[in-house]
Amino acid sequence: xxxxxxxxxxxxxxxxxxxxxxxxxxxxxxxxxxxxxxxxxxxxxxxxxxxxxxxxxxxxxxxxxxxxxxxxxxxxxxxxxxxxxxxxxxxxxxxxxxxxxxxxxxxxxxxxxxxxxxxxxxxxxxxxxxxxxxxxxxxxxxx
Amino acid sequence: xxxxxxxxxxxxxxxxxxxxxxxxxxxxxxxxxxxxxxxxxxxxxxxxxxxxxxxxxxxxxxxxxxxxxxxxxxxxxxxxxxxxxxxxxxxxxxxxxxxxxxxxxxxxxxxxxxxxxxxxxxxxxxxxxxxxxxxxxxxxxxxxxxxxxxxxxxxxxxxxxxxxxxxxxxxxxxxxxxxxxxxxxxxxxxxxxxxxxxxxxxxxxxxxxxxxxxxxxxxxxxxxxxxxxxxxxxxxxxxxxxxxxxxxxxxxxxxxxxxxxxxxxxxxxxxxxxxxxxxxxxxxxxxxxxxxxxxxxxxxxxxxxxxxxxxxxxxxxxxxxxxxxxxxxxxxxx
Numbered sequence: 364x365x366x367x368x369x370x371x372x373x374x375x376x377x378x379x380x381x382x383x384x385x386x387x388x389x390x391x392x393x394x395x396x397x398x399x400x401x402x403x404x405x406x407x408x409x410x411x412x413x414x415x416x417x418x419x420x421x422x423x424x425x426x427x428x429x430x431x432x433x434x435x436x437x438x439x440x441x442x443x444x445x446x447x448x449x450x451x452x453x454x455x456x457x458x459x460x461x462x463x464x465x466x467x468x469x470x471x472x473x474x475x476x477x478x479x480x481x482x483x484x485x486x487x488x489x490x491x492x493x494x495x496x497x498x499x500x501x502x503x504x505x506x
Numbered sequence: 507x508x509x510x511x512x513x514x515x516x517x518x519x520x521x522x523x524x525x526x527x528x529x530x531x532x533x534x535x536x537x538x539x540x541x542x543x544x545x546x547x548x549x550x551x552x553x554x555x556x557x558x559x560x561x562x563x564x565x566x567x568x569x570x571x572x573x574x575x576x577x578x579x580x581x582x583x584x585x586x587x588x589x590x591x592x593x594x595x596x597x598x599x600x601x602x603x604x605x606x607x608x609x610x611x612x613x614x615x616x617x618x619x620x621x622x623x624x625x626x627x628x629x630x631x632x633x634x635x636x637x638x639x640x641x642x643x644x645x646x647x648x649x650x651x652x653x654x655x656x657x658x659x660x661x662x663x664x665x666x667x668x669x670x671x672x673x674x675x676x677x678x679x680x681x682x683x684x685x686x687x688x689x690x691x692x693x694x695x696x697x698x699x700x701x702x703x704x705x706x707x708x709x710x711x712x713x714x715x716x717x718x719x720x721x722x723x724x725x726x727x728x729x730x731x732x733x734x735x736x737x738x739x740x741x742x743x744x745x746x747x748x749x750x751x752x753x754x755x756x757x758x759x760x761x762x763x764x765x766x767x768x769x770x771x772x773x774x775x776x777x778x779x780x781x782x783x784x785x786x787x788x789x790x791x792x793x794x795x796x797x798x799x800x801x802x803x804x805x806x807x808x809x810x811x812x813x814x815x816x817x818x819x820x821x822x823x824x825x826x827x828x829x830x831x832x833x834x835x836x837x838x839x840x
Contacts, residue, residue, distance in 0.1 A: 375627060375631075377627075377630070377631035377634065377635070378627070378630065378631075381630070381631075381634040381635075381638075384638065431623050460622065460623050460626045460627055460630070461619070461622050461623050462622060462670070462673070463618075463619055463622055481626075481630060482630075482666075483626060483629050483630050483633055483662060483663060483665075483666030484633060484659075484662075484663055484666070485630075485633050485634040485636075485637035485638070485659075486637060488630070488634065
């Protein structure tokens with residue numbers, strides 16, 4: 364059985380490092396793939412561009428999606444994921460700094476499965492990521 | 507009678523002189539009667555003419571008055587046209603002012619958004635990697651190094667809290683209000699219950715009056731109640747028998763709601779500062795907080811057409827009062 368991966372879409376290298384660390388600490392066995400902005404995230408899912416060599420049958424177990432990114436932001440990525448038959452049902456968790464109501468509302472409108480605000484406190488952040496991993500990778504049954 | 511006037515009888519028509527003389531006399535008598543009637547008629551005519559002349563004067567006066575009125579009317583019209591022009595100018599500048607406010611609000615929103623995003627990100631990096639150092643390298647550091655790291659983490663948390671509070675403060679001014687009757691008694695009981703659950707070690711007597719109904723936006727009013735309860739809860743922490751009361755009292759023809767506690771209180775000399783953001787009357791290590799709570803309360807209460815004030819004495823507790831515009835007052839304001 365192949366381990367299913369997590370796709371982390373995040374442009375801030377510090378946040379990437381901290382998220383990876385939090386996932387490692389919570390013993391998430393899955394491999395984590397990284398896309399540094401919206402465009403790369405879509406390339407990953409369609410196995411084009413930077414990810415042209417990827418097996419197109421392999422979809423991640425869950426996508427952790429940042430909202431504010433260069434080139435293409437998280438909301439646009441989410442919109443495209445939901446409008447593509449192949450990725451329509453993929454669990455997408457918004458992992459962002461913003462606590463603005465409109466970001467939350469817009470994310471859920473576009474079909475986000477969860478909305479998590481990255482806390483400033485790292486131990487809280489690690490705890491959020493641990494619960495996230497537990498829920499989406501262990502408890503949740505993917506479609 | 508008319509014949510007598512137009513035709514004098516011939517002497518031959520009379521039988522004798524005497525008859526003739528008598529007839530002449532008759533005619534003369536008739537003539538003098540006619541004359542006096544004519545004179546009367548003339549006097550009456552003159553009277554009428556005089557009256558008519560008076561009427562004419564009055565008529566001319568009326569005409570002048572009418573002309574004056576027309577003049578006045580024309581100048582009034584000019585005035586009202588000038589007023590209309592003034593009004594149009596005022597409306598235009600009002601429209602421009604509104605546009606400026608709208609654009610300032612949009613800017614503020616963009617600013618708040620960027621604060622929420624961009625200021626928090628580096629803060630997370632500082633806090634996160636300090637935590638990494640604490641977890642991975644604590645053994646290699648001496649006490650001072652570990653202490654420094656803990657101070658950094660604490661400061662990062664505090665700054666995160668400040669940013670959040672500031673954003674909330676700006677949010678309560680921007681958010682759209684949906685007004686209706688709000689059961690403040692029920693709302694207060696629910697919030698007190700949450701505080702009790704999160705601090706089960708505290709023994710506090712909570713008194714909430716029944717049936718306190720306020721008119722306003724439910725979400726914003728719950729922010730007010732939460733902030734005031736948080737304060738009362740915080741400043742009674744050192745009382746063995748803490749008591750917090752939520753009630754209403756008559757004030758200025760209406761009613762004021764109040765939260766009364768028997769906590770630390772403060773010197774009223776400094777009360778004016780309390781509603782400014784970041785003003786604190788107590789040392790951070792005594793009573794934690796960012797000093798934004800009461801500023802937030804004030805903004806919300808003012809948006810509700812109400813007033814908020816505090817009465818306190820050092821060591822004797824504090825009472826925070828607030829009023830809300832009633833349904834009808836609010837309609838007047840609109």
